[in-house]
Amino acid sequence: MSTAARLLLSPRQVNELSVSGAHISLIDSTWYMPNAPRNAKDEFLAKRIPGAQFLDLDEVASPHKLGLKHMMPDKETFAHACEKLGISPSTHVVLYDAHGVFSSPRALFMFRSFGHENSSIIDGGLPRWIEDDLPIETSLPSQPQPAVYASPKFEDKSIRSYEQIVANSQVDPSTNEWSELVLDARPKGRYTGTDSEPRPGLSSGHIPHSYSLTFNLFLQKHKTKDGQEYSTLLPPAEIKKALEAAVGPKEASKIIRGERPVVASCGSGMTAGVLWLGLQLLGVKNVGLYDESWTGYAMRSTSHIDKTT
Template sequence: MSSAPAPFLLSPSEVNDLIKSGTTPVSLLDATWFMPNSPRNANDEFLAKRIPGSQRLDLDEVASPHELGVKHMMPESQTFASACETLGISPSTHVVLYDTHGIFSAPRALFMFRSFGHQNSSILNGGLPRWADEGLPVDTDAPKSPEPAIYIPLPQLNEQALRSYEQIVANSRSGLSTNAAAELVLDARPKGRYAGIDPEPRPGLSSGHIPHAFSLTFNLLLQKHKAKDGQEYSTFLPPAEIRKALDDAVGPVEAEKIIRGERSVVASCGSGMTAGVLWVGLQLLDVKQVAIYDESWTGYAMRPSSVIEKST
């Protein structure tokens, strides 16, 4: 793998130039995912329209089983390596991930690649809608399967990238204000679900939040755009505006501790998907100590022993 990590974000023109340069193998992956209550199907949409040469990365398929049935959990090493080989990805491949929202599920896919040590990976900032809006070609023919690759040595997961239920419970009991070692949990769900006012999209699941968690809705790190065809899509805000959103969520004092590496952060959301947006946003601020609570709120709220707070 390359010794220097690739940029976290690339514009459509930067991706196009990277492909044309031919200096390194490039693999474009559509990592689109939709909420469980959405009528849209990501696999069908990929077959209908995609960036030329791209392959489909189904985050629900490249995943480990979960005891409570939560989807898209971090895969085992062999599952990840086998998926890469099928997609034509070797350790030297520059992987560029995108989705059809602009920014939504591609950050989770980037988190997966980086957590397995594949530093040569980036997000197409603005995804397929921005790519098309800037006049770059879109393919509607049947996709072609890539030549299989070999992914050796077997990648190893950075265990520090994830938090378990037991770790989250122990952290919530440790007392954030009195324990300097306590990790700060950031909840990426909409504020109404965090507060317990609005329902969860998964039927029968209580809304609310983990004790001592802070609300930082993932959309607060994004800006919306309207394409020439009227479609809306999102891109990341500039780092200065992401920092302001962090200040507003946790207060300037705690935000400064995070930036300086004096307070570790755990990102959580509904099921570990949009927590990836917070993870990338904090990487853009050069925050290193960021993990994701993989099962997130779905796993937490499904457990009868969990303490659930319902307040702003």
């Protein structure tokens, strides 16, 4: 078990750690939607934080019978990826992405679920790093010295299966105070079924008894000097307000006190990580993630889909 690090670090804090000679491993965990006209690996090769390595969340994943991407890897796959990236169990892993905050929370969720608590993300990612006039590397990235990463222990309560989600959705939350509360990070229109899913042929709607909490409600937007938009996490007090607006003050209090277990879901298990991270900042530890999220749920069955508001 590694020592717990702060969840969020500013670019300047990370730069100070790097300059001081601290044993950190900078990891670009950028991921783009499949229909986006951008390639995360190509952008990493062109421009990165000095010394950073690239983590492909679609490659460091377990195969799925429905063909879903970036599913939680098994412990051997995770350990092998760490070794190739030069990460040992004691390494302070600092993750970032090119959006600001988008895919790096999912990567952080993965590390923390495998007990690697000495892990953080850069709040604001690469755009904020550049905006702070910190150094950038454009030459070919150096190859890390391979490390040894003993098979880690996975936190079984981190991930929910389709069967668990269906069983949970069939429990009436008004009569069972211990049923898990599902938070859906997708845009509200996809949750209500009024907007289509970005994946062709996939129904929109939501898991019965789930709540809409679009991941952007935990974020604040900024613009760089050249007009590029990026995101950072809101302060905890503002995250709490967004949670209360979504589920009501009573349920929010139960969540924060640890009396109501929570499961985060989204389109494919990526932005659910933003909800997970925001709740961590509120001190909520009992947060799982529905790894398949809506894509797996809707592909499996249409009999458990709710399109009411």
